[in-house]
Amino acid sequence: MSSATWINEQIPPEPKVDWLSTLHREGLNQLTDFGWPNRKTEAWKYSPLTRVLKGSLLETPNTGSELSSFNAANLPAVDGIRLVFVNGQFESGLSDLEQLPAGVCWVRYSEANQEQQAYIQAQLQSGVVAQHSLTALHQTRVVDGWLLDVDEKVRIEKPVYWVHWAEASEESYSVLSRCVRLGKQSEMTLIEHQLSSEQSAAQFQHQSVHFDLADSARLRHQLLQLDGGDQVSVGSWNSRLANHAYLETFIMGLGGHLKRVDYSVCHQGEGAESRLDAAILPKDKQHFDLHTQFEHEVPHTQSQQVVRTIADDQAKAVFNGRIHIHPQAQKTLAELSNKNLLLSEQAEVYTKPELEIYADDVRCAHGATVSQLDHQALNYLRSRGISKAEAEVMLSFGFIQTLIQRVDHDVLIHYLVERLTSWFGADQQLTQHLGSL
Amino acid sequence: MLAIENLHAQVDEKTILKGLNLNVKPGEVHAIMGPNGAGKSTLGNVLSGRDGYEVTEGKVLFDGHNLLDQDTEVRARNGLFLAFQYPVEIPGVSNLEFLKASVDATREHQGLEPLDAVQFLKLAREKCKAVNLDQSFLKRGVNEGFSGGEKKRNEIMQMMMLEPKLAILDETDSGLDIDALQVVADGVNALRSPDRSFIVVTHYQRLLDFIVPDYVHVLADGKIVKSGDKSLALELENKGYGWLQGQAS
Ligand SMILES: Nc1ncnc2c1ncn2[C@@H]1O[C@H](COP(=O)(O)OP(=O)(O)O)[C@@H](O)[C@H]1O
Ligand SMILES: [Mg+2]
Numbered sequence: 001m002s003s004a005t006w007i008n009e010q011i012p013p014e015p016k017v018d019w020l021s022t023l024h025r026e027g028l029n030q031l032t033d034f035g036w037p038n039r040k041t042e043a044w045k046y047s048p049l050t051r052v053l054k055g056s057l058l059e060t061p062n063t064g065s066e067l068s069s070f071n072a073a074n075l076p077a078v079d080g081i082r083l084v085f086v087n088g089q090f091e092s093g094l095s096d097l098e099q100l101p102a103g104v105c106w107v108r109y110s111e112a113n114q115e116q117q118a119y120i121q122a123q124l125q126s127g128v129v130a131q132h133s134l135t136a137l138h139q140t141r142v143v144d145g146w147l148l149d150v151d152e153k154v155r156i157e158k159p160v161y162w163v164h165w166a167e168a169s170e171e172s173y174s175v176l177s178r179c180v181r182l183g184k185q186s187e188m189t190l191i192e193h194q195l196s197s198e199q200s201a202a203q204f205q206h207q208s209v210h211f212d213l214a215d216s217a218r219l220r221h222q223l224l225q226l227d228g229g230d231q232v233s234v235g236s237w238n239s240r241l242a243n244h245a246y247l248e249t250f251i252m253g254l255g256g257h258l259k260r261v262d263y264s265v266c267h268q269g270e271g272a273e274s275r276l277d278a279a280i281l282p283k284d285k286q287h288f289d290l291h292t293q294f295e296h297e298v299p300h301t302q303s304q305q306v307v308r309t310i311a312d313d314q315a316k317a318v319f320n321g322r323i324h325i326h327p328q329a330q331k332t333l334a335e336l337s338n339k340n341l342l343l344s345e346q347a348e349v350y351t352k353p354e355l356e357i358y359a360d361d362v363r364c365a366h367g368a369t370v371s372q373l374d375h376q377a378l379n380y381l382r383s384r385g386i387s388k389a390e391a392e393v394m395l396s397f398g399f400i401q402t403l404i405q406r407v408d409h410d411v412l413i414h415y416l417v418e419r420l421t422s423w424f425g426a427d428q429q430l431t432q433h434l435g436s437l
Numbered sequence: 438m439l440a441i442e443n444l445h446a447q448v449d450e451k452t453i454l455k456g457l458n459l460n461v462k463p464g465e466v467h468a469i470m471g472p473n474g475a476g477k478s479t480l481g482n483v484l485s486g487r488d489g490y491e492v493t494e495g496k497v498l499f500d501g502h503n504l505l506d507q508d509t510e511v512r513a514r515n516g517l518f519l520a521f522q523y524p525v526e527i528p529g530v531s532n533l534e535f536l537k538a539s540v541d542a543t544r545e546h547q548g549l550e551p552l553d554a555v556q557f558l559k560l561a562r563e564k565c566k567a568v569n570l571d572q573s574f575l576k577r578g579v580n581e582g583f584s585g586g587e588k589k590r591n592e593i594m595q596m597m598m599l600e601p602k603l604a605i606l607d608e609t610d611s612g613l614d615i616d617a618l619q620v621v622a623d624g625v626n627a628l629r630s631p632d633r634s635f636i637v638v639t640h641y642q643r644l645l646d647f648i649v650p651d652y653v654h655v656l657a658d659g660k661i662v663k664s665g666d667k668s669l670a671l672e673l674e675n676k677g678y679g680w681l682q683g684q685a686s
Contacts, residue, residue, distance in 0.1 A: 375488065380525040380579075383485050384539035384595060385513035385546070394538065398529025398578070433538040 007031055010137075013061070016110035016144040019121050026125070027139030034133040043132040046318045046350045047260060047289040052204060052232055062087045062172040062203070069197050070094065070165045076415035078191060080161035087166060088174030088205060090146060099158070103151035109177070110144050120147055123179050123210045129264040130293045130322075134234050138175060138206050145177030152183035152214070159189035159220075159409070166205060166227050167197035176207040182217035182245075189220040191412070196227035202257065207235035213245035215269065221249045222407060226419060228255035236262035241301075243269030250407055251278035252416060253288045254423060264293040267301035267329075278307040279400040281423055282315035282347075289318040294334060296325045296362075302333040308400050309340040311347035322354040323366070329359045336366040341373070341399050343392075393430045438463045438500065438634045439484075439603055445494035446483045453479040455659035456495070461603065464631040468645055468670060469638045471656035472678045477638045478522050480656070481607045485519040486512050500602065513539075514546035516602030520592035520609050522638075527579035532591070535579050536561055536598055543599055564597045567627075569620050585612045593624040600628065605636040610644040622647030642674040655681055 010031070012024035037044035052058060068086055072094065075082075083106065084094035090108075100106055109120050124142070128135050150156065164176075182188065196203070205227075213219055225233060233256060239247055253259055265274045274294070282288045294303045309317040323334045340349040353366040373395050381391035397420060404420070407413050421431040439461040446454040453476045461467055471477055483490045484497065486509035497504040499517060507515070527535070540560075541551050552560065565572055568590040580588050589609050596604050609621055625635060625648050637648055645653070645667060653669040654661045655678065662681050663669065 374525075374527075376525045377527045379487050379509065380521070380527065381530075381535065381538075382509040383487070383513055383519055383521075384535070384599070385510050385542040386535075386538045387510050387542065388508070390538060390542075391510075394530050394534070395527070398527060401529040402578075433534045433541070 007036065010140060012140045013143050015142070016108075017117065019117070020109075020142060023121075023124055023142065024140050027136045030131065030136035031133060031140060034136055037133050041133070043130070043291070046316065047258065047287060049258075052258070058173050058204065060170060060172045062089070062168060062174040068165060068167040069199070070167065075163065075193070076411050078159060078161050078409070078411055080159040080191060081156070082161045082163060084163045084165065085176065087168055087172070087203060088164075088176040088207070101154065101156060103154035104156060105147070105149040107147050107149070108144055109147060112147055116147055116149060119181065120145070120179050123212060124177070128208070128236060128238055129266060129295060130236065130262050130291060134206070134260070135208070135236055135262070138177075138208055138236070141175040141206065142177045142208075143175070145179070148178070148180045150180070150182045150186045150188060152186060154183065154186045156186075156188040159191050162190065162192045164192065164194040164205065164227070165196065166194070166203040166231055167200040168203055169201055171202045171204075173204045173206065176205065178208070179210045180212065180219075182211070182213045182219055184214040185216045186214070187218040189222070189409075191222045191224070193224045194227045194233060196229055196231050198229060200229060200231070202230035202232060204232040205235070207233075209235070209237045211237070211239040211247070213239065213241045213247060215243045216245060217242070218246045219248070221247065222412070223249065223251045223261070224416070225251070225253045225259055225261070226255060229257070231256040232258045234258075234260040237264070239265045239274070241265065241267050241269060241272035241274060244271035244273075245269060246272075247274040249274070249276040250403070251276070251280070251290070252404075253278070253280040253282070253290070254419060256286060258287045258289075260289040260291075262291045262293070264295065265303065266295040266297060267303065268297050270298050270300045272298075273302040275303070276305045276307075277403045277406050278305075279403045280307070280309040280317055280319075281311075281400070281420070282309075282317050283312040283423070285314050287316045287318075291320045291322075293322045294324065296323070296329040296332040296334060298326075298328065299330045299332070301329065303335070305336040306403065307336075307338045308403060309338075309349060310343060310396055310399060311340065311349055312343040314344070314346045316348045317350070319349075319351045319368075320354065321352070321366070323356070323364060325357045325359050325362050325364065327358040330361045332359060332362040332364070334362070334364045338368040339399070340368070340370040341396060342370060343373075343396060390430045390433070393424045394433065397424060397434050438465075440498040441495070442497070443495040444483070444492065444497060446479060446490055446492045448479065448490055452493070453659055454483065457656070457660055459654065459661060461634045461636065463634055464629075465652065466629070466635045466637060466648060466650045468650040468653045468667075469636060469656050470640065470653065470670065470673055475656045476659045477656050478607055481519050481522075481605045481638065484512075484605060485509060485517065510542065511546075513599075514543050518596050518599055518601035518604045520589075520596060520604065520606040522607040522611070524580050524588040524592055526581050526583070528581045530579050531576055532579050533561065533575045536575075536595065539595070540598055560598065564594045567597060568594045568624055569617075570594060586614070586617045589613060590617065590620060593621050597624055597628065602632070603634045603636070604628070605638070607638045608640065609637075610639050610641060618644065618647060642670045645670045657681060
């Protein structure tokens, strides 16, 4: 089937609220314009979607949660407000709704009040910066979604902990849309934790999140994509930052067949500031594609991105980091550093920083490197009696350890270090000294 | 302890060591001096087994065993220690995890029980103090952002943790002020014992006032061209190396 035919045959599902139909139509038009990505499509150049199209992944919508082996006891003991999604469907029974503090509302799009619905519609229509075929496709498939609405000056003490569990006996496709509205001077930590059952057939999780930070709001976002096996995950995270809003993001990518994260941050208010740290570790034949887009639209905003990748075996990592400084955005400070470590001859990394700077009084620094383990450092460790194999593990781990420390949550750091330890090898001899920082 | 016989070695197909002989007995301190580029660091690197340093001729016995067919880490575990002229910065690997891995590997090789976390920390803190490094250094990345002097003291601290049989100090005194020099010398002197040996590579006679050597050698153009007692160091300080060139061949 050609991609044009496939696209023409797309019939958007029945939405739960009428205004989503408008969104569907717009999405379909866009999808027709973009076409299905191929090797020449810039946004998907290095991340082929053949696997996604070939199987029944896209054709079989997930119709609800199958009984799953999900067990909250296996999660890290994060003292947070847990909100669980199974195959893209929210599961109130597994969630801690009663822990949501006053001034915080968690509601379905279809059940939100009028003001909220109007807000969501505006967000979904205007919010996506980096448009491509898959964001358009997503738009045609949203039937409902979830809004986290945080009132002004509310400081949510505990982290909100979104758990995404993937498990189904058949391949299937699920779509999830969420909006997070943070009122003025509100503050929260949001942990998003994707994981999957080892027995699960491939699931295609297609998601979008819109963050909207009002003046002086603060959000720490931790996106942990740790679902393994044959999972496919494609999603876009879009943030808008008003005056003096602050967004701090940590992304960790481990496992899965194909993962794509589009992370865009629009600095729309003076004094807005963001920081993103990402540790991406594909191995085997895994593929991880991170596209960031940082827009600086007004004067006096700042962003800093630190992206580190370790690719092993025949894995591929793609990083595209775009910084766009608009003409009026004087005094912008934007930094981007991307370092990649290749542990195998067959691993591949594609990295491309893209700068578009239209203001003259700005500071913008960027750099990307691809390297292997440092021989001098390796020799140094070995000269102190540490075996070559252990030294290699220690150095690789060291390459991302400083990023992990930014998580600033001991339970989670411990959990991530454990996951990383097993990533680096089953041999306990080689990993026993990791993370005792 | 260490017997080097007719050692030839090359780096990048360039021959640097050209028939070097040296014999170090247990308990002895040997100083090696010599002009820049003579091959002093190369000797240390060859002895420690660094990749890329190829021995083309000669042999080296360490503790009666052929040193040259051992891997770098095995040499270290057997008690050979090189304090690097330029210690490497390794961000992301903390001094503490590095030292623990190092001490664990060495003790295991020597058939000793591993130290538990408490014992280990106590030891590490004690040694830090001995070389005048703040304990906060233990949590920092290996040599990361350390000043030149701090790096050198960190080398000595590692030596004290590992208690090697033979320590080679490659210009550990360079760039140190007199107080730091005293710290380094104290570290070495505290470890001096009848069954431990030192090779001290230095440019300056002043270190040898603190660490008194049994022998002083001049290394020039890949060979030991002159050996003597500690008075040779003074002579070199006064006359330089020029007068020795004739004796090199
Ligand atoms: N890794 C290397 N690659 C190429 N040449 C080297 C390397 N290491 C040392 N050399 C060369 O070997 C010679 C001896 O160097 P070195 O042993 O460092 O001298 P010293 O320590 O006595 O000053 C110099 O000419 C130096 O340029
Ligand atoms: Mg040297």
